[in-house]
Amino acid sequence: MTLNLSERQINILRYIAKFVDGQKYPPTIREIGAACDISSTSVVKYNLSKLESDELIVRAAEVSRGLSLNWPKLEAAGLLGEIGQPVGQAINGLANGVHRAAERVVNFFSVPVLGHIAAGEPIQVDPTDYASADEWIDLNEAIFRDREKLFALRVQGDSMVDASVLDGDIVILRQQERAENGEMVAAWITGQEETTLKHFYLDGKNVRLRAANPTYPDMFFPASQVSVKGKVVSVIRQLE
């Protein structure tokens, strides 16, 4: 039989994928209902039963949160694009083998982008309405690609404001000793005995460290004095 899923069922699948990825445990039918604009638990159950008969999910009867996604089937149905992405693209450390469908992880770390914030436009805000998002930010891709060499630094003080990095921010870096021109790196300067976040430029045998904020002057050092610790991949600021 041909799968004929309703938009609602697609939404349910997407929500489950996102929820499990984020929470590490499956949602309840009420949580699904709330997220997918379904007022009745029985309607959720009805749709879950449909999905189960299509073998897209597996359900344990009478067990709270007793459901899981059947990734091989989801892939066979061509639904990966609808509800998630294979992890293979996000983690290149995996690239040494053929992935079976089961070896996939949803790209659940995505949030709906409900608009752009730039002066002049209002934003429509209804975060619970999954369907209304016209774009999705894939935070998996954004933050966690090639996680192997990632580490974090917590920024102390205002020494990095020139790079628009504030006190308390978390800087996520990928360990590497070399950097391309223009990349922002964490560098240890031997002469100065300090570590800074700066844009890296190699001019012959000299290294120029440029602040993000143009009001701060560039700094020049012999290349031998600058040792790159890692490249800044992401900056995360928590505000609560």
Next chain:
Amino acid sequence: MTLNLSERQINILRYIAKFVDGQKYPPTIREIGAACDISSTSVVKYNLSKLESDELIVRAAEVSRGLSLNWPKLEAAGLLGEIGQPVGQAINGLANGVHRAAERVVNFFSVPVLGHIAAGEPIQVDPTDYASADEWIDLNEAIFRDREKLFALRVQGDSMVDASVLDGDIVILRQQERAENGEMVAAWITGQEETTLKHFYLDGKNVRLRAANPTYPDMFFPASQVSVKGKVVSVIRQLE
């Protein structure tokens, strides 16, 4: 601190790992108790709380089956051999399930904080040495807590540089109409017909919007003209 786990707690970890791998959802405390020869649910809870304070597991209060393993921490504690790595986890790191530490990718959204970055201090960078981390950033918690009401905005242009938010950054907000003084919010200003990110202050019937960058002047509006769309929870910048 040194981890000092009882045999019972190791057993619990092992059981959780095995259960999640097989069932695709976490066990209840009663199931854990039955499997680990614990007659009382409160004893299971007691031990789970211990494991949680060691950050070996993550627990959602009052949520059935609301627990998950913290694999990076488990590895850091040298417990992978004790509890075994579930196939479902190995899959994320290695296609064939054979565990090689260097290639393994953990399926948990926390990264080690290997130090602080402030002028004057060197940073020891060995991202593979999880044990040396003096702090862990749980990005799950940092970004996706109460994710139901979260949405994102992509920043366009340099209109927010005064808030240290750059063009292209992703701003993650929690939907809410009210704000406390000092919180950074996305606000729609009726008179100006624009949306901005500013620190919010209510002075009597007036709203003061303060930029993060002190070189930008504050803005004042009647409270009726300012409508808060959401509170900024996180700012994420991608640099690659």
Next chain:
DNA sequence: CTTGACATCGCACAGATGTTCGTGTACAAT
């Protein structure tokens, strides 16, 4: 128009499940 499958809704109910609390034991410190 009638019929029946499909999808939805609201609600009540029973079972599942985390939490709390009083109690007990063992052991080290005082």
Next chain:
DNA sequence: ATTGTACACGAACATCTGTGCGATGTCAAG
């Protein structure tokens, strides 16, 4: 001896959560 801490037990409790069932609306076929 007394106190404090860590660990364990069991029962009671409140809530979470899946299921069942009757009612409603839609829509195409007869």
